[in-house]
Amino acid sequence: APGEAGGRVERFPATWQELGLAGYDGVVWLRARLPLDAEAQLAAREGRLGLLLGPSSYGGYEVYAGGRLVGSSQGWAGGVVRPVSEVFSLPAETVEDGRVDLALRVRRIGWLSDRRPDAAPVAEVLLGSEPALADRIEVASSRRLRGDLPLLLLSGLCLAAVLNHLLLYGRRRRQREHLWFGLMTLGFALNTLASS
Known part of the structure; x- marks a missing residue:
């Protein structure tokens, strides 16, 4: 009781x-x-x-x-x-x-x-x-999800760019800018996901 x-x-x-x-x-x-x-x-x-x-x-x-x-x-x-x-x-x-x-x-x-x-x-x-x-x-849950959808799409695009730049770096190890851009974009993707 x-x-x-x-x-x-x-x-x-x-x-x-x-x-x-x-x-x-x-x-x-x-x-x-x-x-x-x-x-x-x-x-x-x-x-x-x-x-x-x-x-x-x-x-x-x-x-x-x-x-x-x-x-x-x-x-x-x-x-x-x-x-x-x-x-x-x-x-x-x-x-x-x-x-x-x-x-x-x-x-x-x-x-x-x-x-x-x-x-x-x-x-x-x-x-x-x-x-x-x-x-x-x-x-309320659907509205929240719809509000987060653009951020999730942006994160997905950033993750695709990360994968692309890491693959480019894998083929051309001397061009480190691909690695740095990929890591920077990964940071943007994670930040966008965390803030949604």
């Missing part, structure tokens, strides 16, 4: 700074009683209630609704966290008087979280129709 496994208990949604957890390293329990809007109430009646949690900032989490574990962030079990938004299905029994009691068991990495005290344990908290929330994440 939430709060039994040790750690501090705080309210959310709030930033690490608002929670006063600077320097804290370990498990934190965050609690909230969230009201359902009209769309979320309709989704709950139809058995499609979902919870969207934005990317976690430097730590993983487990999600509890109505005292029941409903899921965990990617990488929670292994300790390697991927900061991505996730949608969790909430059973109808978790809704009480038009509200949902939520608890997050967050593994906070102190030295990393303290770099950005204005960040929150999760970027956003939304209740609504599970399919609609999942579509929202998919659309």
Whole structure:
């Protein structure tokens, strides 16, 4: 049950700074009683209630609704966290008087979280129709991918130029400019990939 496994208990949604957890390293329990809007109430009646949690900032989490574990962030079990938004299905029994009691068991990495005290344990908290929330994440992911596509194409062209110049250098070892241009272009390609 939430709060039994040790750690501090705080309210959310709030930033690490608002929670006063600077320097804290370990498990934190965050609690909230969230009201359902009209769309979320309709989704709950139809058995499609979902919870969207934005990317976690430097730590993983487990999600509890109505005292029941409903899921965990990617990488929670292994300790390697991927900061991505996730949608969790909430059973109808978790809704009480038009509200949902939520608890997050967050593994906070102190030295990393303290770099950005204005960040929150999760970027956003939304209740609504599970399919609609999942579509929202998919659309955001597609936009991000489309935004990165030109940079990926540029990196591919640079890598082709690298290969060409290294092959030219392999045939004409005395012309070192091919080697240097190939290495410089490799740097451009890697920088472009890293910045996308």
